[in-house]
Amino acid sequence: MYRYDDFDRQLVQERTEQFREQVKRRLAGDITEEQFRPLRLMNGVYLQLHAYMLRVAIPYGTLRADQLRQLGMIARKYDKGYGHFTTRQNIQYNWPKLDEIPDALLDLANVEMHAIQTSGNCIRNTTTDQYAGAAADEIEDPRPYCELIRQWSTFHPEFTYLPRKFKIAVTGSPNDRAAVKVHDIGLRMHQNDAGETGFEVIVGGGLGRTPFVGKTVRDFIGKNDLFSYLEAILRVYNRFGRRDNKYKARIKILVHELGVEEVRRLVEEEWEQIKDGSLRVGDEEIAHYIAQFAPPAFEDLSDDDADFERHKAENRGFFNWVRSNVVAHKQPGYAIANVSLKPIGGIPGDATDTQMELVADLSEKYSFGDVRVTHEQNLVLPHVKKADLFALWTALDAAGLGTANLGYVTDIISCPGLDYCALATARSIPLSQRISERFGDLERQHDIGELKIKISGCINACGHHHVGHIGILGLDKRGKEFYQITLGGDASQDASIGKIAGAGFSEAEVVDAIESLVTKYIEIRESGERFIDTYRRVGMDPFKEVLYGDR
Amino acid sequence: MAIVKNDSVIEQEWITVDAEGDLPSSDENLIVPLARFKEERDSLLGRNGGLGVQLNPGDAPEDLADDLDRLSIITVNFPAYTDGRGYSYGRVLRERMGFKGELRAIGDVLRDQILYMHRCGFDSYELNVDGETALTKVRAALKEMTVYYQPTGDGRVTAQSLRERRRAALDQKAS
Numbered sequence: 001m002y003r004y005d006d007f008d009r010q011l012v013q014e015r016t017e018q019f020r021e022q023v024k025r026r027l028a029g030d031i032t033e034e035q036f037r038p039l040r041l042m043n044g045v046y047l048q049l050h051a052y053m054l055r056v057a058i059p060y061g062t063l064r065a066d067q068l069r070q071l072g073m074i075a076r077k078y079d080k081g082y083g084h085f086t087t088r089q090n091i092q093y094n095w096p097k098l099d100e101i102p103d104a105l106l107d108l109a110n111v112e113m114h115a116i117q118t119s120g121n122c123i124r125n126t127t128t129d130q131y132a133g134a135a136a137d138e139i140e141d142p143r144p145y146c147e148l149i150r151q152w153s154t155f156h157p158e159f160t161y162l163p164r165k166f167k168i169a170v171t172g173s174p175n176d177r178a179a180v181k182v183h184d185i186g187l188r189m190h191q192n193d194a195g196e197t198g199f200e201v202i203v204g205g206g207l208g209r210t211p212f213v214g215k216t217v218r219d220f221i222g223k224n225d226l227f228s229y230l231e232a233i234l235r236v237y238n239r240f241g242r243r244d245n246k247y248k249a250r251i252k253i254l255v256h257e258l259g260v261e262e263v264r265r266l267v268e269e270e271w272e273q274i275k276d277g278s279l280r281v282g283d284e285e286i287a288h289y290i291a292q293f294a295p296p297a298f299e300d301l302s303d304d305d306a307d308f309e310r311h312k313a314e315n316r317g318f319f320n321w322v323r324s325n326v327v328a329h330k331q332p333g334y335a336i337a338n339v340s341l342k343p344i345g346g347i348p349g350d351a352t353d354t355q356m357e358l359v360a361d362l363s364e365k366y367s368f369g370d371v372r373v374t375h376e377q378n379l380v381l382p383h384v385k386k387a388d389l390f391a392l393w394t395a396l397d398a399a400g401l402g403t404a405n406l407g408y409v410t411d412i413i414s415c416p417g418l419d420y421c422a423l424a425t426a427r428s429i430p431l432s433q434r435i436s437e438r439f440g441d442l443e444r445q446h447d448i449g450e451l452k453i454k455i456s457g458c459i460n461a462c463g464h465h466h467v468g469h470i471g472i473l474g475l476d477k478r479g480k481e482f483y484q485i486t487l488g489g490d491a492s493q494d495a496s497i498g499k500i501a502g503a504g505f506s507e508a509e510v511v512d513a514i515e516s517l518v519t520k521y522i523e524i525r526e527s528g529e530r531f532i533d534t535y536r537r538v539g540m541d542p543f544k545e546v547l548y549g550d551r
Numbered sequence: 552m553a554i555v556k557n558d559s560v561i562e563q564e565w566i567t568v569d570a571e572g573d574l575p576s577s578d579e580n581l582i583v584p585l586a587r588f589k590e591e592r593d594s595l596l597g598r599n600g601g602l603g604v605q606l607n608p609g610d611a612p613e614d615l616a617d618d619l620d621r622l623s624i625i626t627v628n629f630p631a632y633t634d635g636r637g638y639s640y641g642r643v644l645r646e647r648m649g650f651k652g653e654l655r656a657i658g659d660v661l662r663d664q665i666l667y668m669h670r671c672g673f674d675s676y677e678l679n680v681d682g683e684t685a686l687t688k689v690r691a692a693l694k695e696m697t698v699y700y701q702p703t704g705d706g707r708v709t710a711q712s713l714r715e716r717r718r719a720a721l722d723q724k725a726s
Contacts, residue, residue, distance in 0.1 A: 005714070007698050007710035007713065007714065008698075008710075010697065010698050011696065011698035011700075011710075014695065014696050014697060014698065015696070017695075018695050018696070022663070035661065038632070038633070038663075039663055121633065121635075151700040151710070151711075152700060152701060154700055155667075155696070155699075155700065155701075156700075156701050157638060157666070157667035157668075157670035157671050157701065157703060158635075158638040158639055158642055158667075158670075158671055158703070159635070159638075160635065160638075160667055161632065161633055161634065161635025161638065161664070162635060235639050238635060238636060238638070238639050239636055239639050243608070243634060243636075273647060277702075278702035279702060285711070285715075
C-alpha cells in the first residue's frame with residue numbers, strides 16, 4: 001500500500017496548520033462565514049442541520065489497519081462514537097465542534113490522512129474498485145493510477161474553483177464495481193489492439209437532478225498520457241463549463257449541450273498542445289507507483305481448504321455469509337471478504353468506534369492490514385485465506401458485522417437524508433430501516449437474489465437512486481414527505497438511468513409498494529434472472545400495474 | 552485598494568477604461584477590455600502611452616496571440632473568487648503563449664487564492680485593502696505551502712522531480 005514520503009507528509013501538515021489559522025481567523029471574526037465557507041469546504045467541513053460535519057477522504061477507498069483504528073478513535077474523541085461511510089468511499093463525522101476540527105485533522109495527518117477536497121468545486125476523492133489488487137477478473141490494479149491522480153488533483157492551482165464539483169472513478173476490471181459511467185470522468189482500463197494497457201475515457205456521466213450515463217470521449221489513452229489528457233479535459237471544463245446556473249454547471253451539461261463530438265474536439269485540440277509537456281509520466285515513474293501497490297506476501301496455497309468446506313457444511317450461518325459476502329480472489333487459497341455495514345434494521349454505512357477498531361484488528365490478523373471501503377457503503381477485507389474465513393466470520397458476527405446480505409435487497413445505499421442533511425427534502429435512513437426489516441428474512445433475500453435498492457433524500461441523488469435497480473427519491477409535498485420510485489437503474493458496466501414508475505407514495509405506503517414490485521418479479525422471472533434482467537425483458541408495464549392498478 | 556507585486560506595494564500606473572466612452576490623452580497608460588481592444592486595435596496600438604488588456608470570464612486569451620509583445624500588462628478579472636476561469640487564462644498566457652509582461656489579478660482577489668494565482672503565472676494582485684494589509688496577506692499566502700504536486704510554468708520544483716533527484720542521488724551512491 002502507498003506510504004507517504006516526507007513530501008506528502010509535509011503537504012498535509014502544512015495544510016493542517018493553514019486550516020488551524022483559518023479557523024482562528026474565523027473564530028476571531030477576522031473573516032466572515034461567507035469568506036470562511038469555501039475554506040472550510042475545501043477541508044471537508046460542512047455546516048449541516050444540527051452541527052458541523054467533517055468528511056474525511058479515504059483515497060480510492062483503501063485503508064491500512066492503523067488508519068481505520070484512528071478513524072475509530074476520532075469517532076470516539078470528536079463525535080458520538082460512530083462514523084458514516086459514504087458513496088465516495090469516504091467517512092463522515094456528524095457531530096464535531098469547529099474549534100476541535102483542527103485537532104482532528106492533526107490526528108488524521110498523523111496516520112497519513114486528511115479531509116482535503118472532500119467538498120467544494122474542485123476535484124474530489126478519486127474512487128475505484130474496492131477489490132483492486134485482489135479481484136480475479138482484474139486486468140491490472142488501478143490504484144497506482146488513482147494515487148497519481150490524487151497527487152495531480154491535490155491543490156491543483158488551476159482547478160480549485162471549477163464551475164462545480166468534479167468526480168473521477170477508475171476501474172481496472174471489465175466488471176465495473178466503481179460506477180465509472182456515472183462520474184464526471186470514468187476511466188475503464190482495457191487493452192488496445194497492440195496489447196498495451198490503457199484507459200477508455202468516459203466523460204459527463206452523473207446523477208443529481210439531470211442524470212446522464214457518460215459518453216466515451218476517447219476509446220484509448222495510454223498510461224503515460226493519462227494525466228495530460230485529464231488536464232486537457234479539466235481545462236476545457238474550467239473554461240467552458242456553465243457558471244450561470246449551479247444546476248447546469250456539471251460537465252455532463254456541457255457534454256449534453258455541446259455534444260460529445262464537440263467536447264472531444266475541444267479536448268483533443270487542448271491535449272495536442274500539452275501532451276508532450278511535463279505531465280507526461282514516464283514508465284519508470286509508473287513502475288515506481290506500481291511497486292508501492294505490490295501484492296502482499298501471499299502463501300502458496302491450494303485453492304481447496306478442507307476445514308473451510310467442513311465449516312460451510314456444518315454451520316448454516318457461515319454458509320450463508322460465504323454465499324453472499326465472499327468473492328473470488330486472484331490468488332489460490334485466498335478470498336475477498338465483504339463486511340456488511342447493513343445489519344437488518346440498521347443505518348446503512350454507519351460503524352461504531354469499536355467496530356472500526358475490531359475490523360482494523362481483524363485486518364491485521366487475516367488480511368495483511370488492508371481494508372477497503374466500498375461505494376455501496378460496506379467494508380472489505382481483500383486478502384483473507386480461505387482457511388481463516390470461519391474465524392473471521394465468527395469474530396465479525398459477534399460484533400454485529402456478520403450480516404450475510406451483500407448485493408441483496410437489504411444491502412441498501414442510503415444518503416443521510418433529513419436526519420442530518422441541510423439539503424434533504426425527506427428522510428431516507430428510517431425508510432431504509434423499514435425496508436431492511438420487511439425483507440430481513442435471509443432465505444427470502446437469497447431467493448430474491450441481487451437487487452440494488454438506493455435511496456436519496458433529495459434530488460441531488462447522493463444515494464444514487466437513479467442507478468438503483470429500484471431507486472427511491474424522497475421529496476416534500478406541502479410539508480409531507482413522499483417517495484418517488486424509479487425502476488431499471490444500473491451503475492455497472494451496463495449502466496442505465498432508472499425510469500420514474502409514476503406518482504409518489506407516502507411513507508406509510510412505500511414499503512408495501514417495494515414489496516409488491518418484488519412479488520411481481522418473483523412471479524414473472526425466468527430462471528437465473530435478476531430483478532434488473534427481468535425488468536429489462538418485460539419493461540415497466542407489469543410493475544406499473546402492481547403499483548398503480550387502474551389508477 | 553492596493554496592488555502588490557514583487558513583494559512590495561506598487562502605484563497604480565494604469566487607467567482602466569470600459570467598453571465605451573472617451574479615451575484619456577494619448578500619453579496615459581491605458582487598460583482596455585478585450586472586446587474594445589479587438590474593435591479599436593489599430594488606433595489603440597498607435598497611442599503613445601502604455602497599453603494593457605483586461606480579460607473577463609468568457610474571453611479567449613488566444614485572441615491576443617498576435618499582440619502580446621505590444622502589451623505591458625494583462626489584467627484578469629475575477630468578478631467573484633468562485634469564478635476560476637482566470638486561472639486557466641493565466642496558464643495559457645504564460646505557458647502556451649509566452650506572455651512576459653505583468654499579469655495582474657483584479658476583482659475579488661482574496662488571500663487564500665493568491666498562491667493558486669501565483670502558481671498559474673500571476674505576478675501582481677489588486678486587493679481591496681490598504682497597502683500594508685495587502686502586503687502582509689500576499690506574503691503570508693505565498694509561504695503557507697511548500698510542497699507542489701503539479702508542474703505549472705511557475706518555476707516551482709514539484710515533489711515528483713525532487714523525488715527523482717533523490718532517487719538518482721541514491722542510485723549514484725549505490726553504484
